[in-house]
Amino acid sequence: MNVTEKLRQECFLYVIKEHSGAFYRYAYSVLLSRQDAEDAVSETVLKAFEHLQDLKHLYKMKSWMFRILANTCSTLLQNRLPVSPQPENEAGTVQDLESSMDLHNCIYQMEPEFREVVVLYYFEDLKTKEIARILDIPEGTVKSRLSRARDRLKQLLK
Numbered sequence: 001m002n003v004t005e006k007l008r009q010e011c012f013l014y015v016i017k018e019h020s021g022a023f024y025r026y027a028y029s030v031l032l033s034r035q036d037a038e039d040a041v042s043e044t045v046l047k048a049f050e051h052l053q054d055l056k057h058l059y060k061m062k063s064w065m066f067r068i069l070a071n072t073c074s075t076l077l078q079n080r081l082p083v084s085p086q087p088e089n090e091a092g093t094v095q096d097l098e099s100s101m102d103l104h105n106c107i108y109q110m111e112p113e114f115r116e117v118v119v120l121y122y123f124e125d126l127k128t129k130e131i132a133r134i135l136d137i138p139e140g141t142v143k144s145r146l147s148r149a150r151d152r153l154k155q156l157l158k
Contacts, residue, residue, distance in 0.1 A: 011058045016045060019062055022124050023069055029119040030073040030112050040076055044069040063126075066134040070116070077112065106156035114149040117142055 023044065027037035048065050055064055107118055116135065120126045121142075128146070132139040 005053075008052050008055070008058065011061055012049065012052055015061045015065060019065070023065065025123060026066065026116065026119055027069060027073055029107070029115045029123075030070075031076060032108060036076055036080075040069060040072045043072050047072070063130050063134055066120070066126075067136070070135055073116075102157060103153070106153055109156060110149060110152055114145055114152060117145045118149045118153075121146055 020041065023041045024037055027040040027044075028034065031037050031040060044065060047068050055061060107115055110118070117131055120131045120134065121128070126134070128139050128142045131142045135142070
């Protein structure tokens with residue numbers, strides 16, 4: 001193993017360690033299923049590792065992996081039977097604030113394309129340009145989805 005390969009693998013492990021929670025939150029916000037989110041993250045890690053040598057710039061690894069995750073979630077959604085989106089309650093979760101739960105419930109009621117930009121922008125603190133790269137859509141589309149999502153949230157929270 002040469003130095004470059006070793007550096008790639010160390011960077012890969014660092015990104016997984018530091019951002020696995022963010023990857024899971026994103027997958028769950030899109031798929032609304034704990035099991036599917038875990039499967040999507042696992043599949044993403046596997047795909048990313050298999051194609052690690054294809055990544056040209058190591059500093060883009062996080063957004064590259066989010067892009068793989070977005071595609072994986074999209075594929076899982078396409079193969080899923082249609083069901084009404086109901087977020088799962090995870091056992092042992094402490095309900096911090098009622099208003100926070102109202103907000104999360106409203107986010108889960110939105111269409112997937114709005115949920116994913118809201119989660120990436122507000123919960124993962126990504127910039128619109130990075131979200132556009134991850135989702136492979138124009139930055140203007142990200143901005144308009146965020147605007148429409150904010151309007152929808154205002155309606156749902158009333």
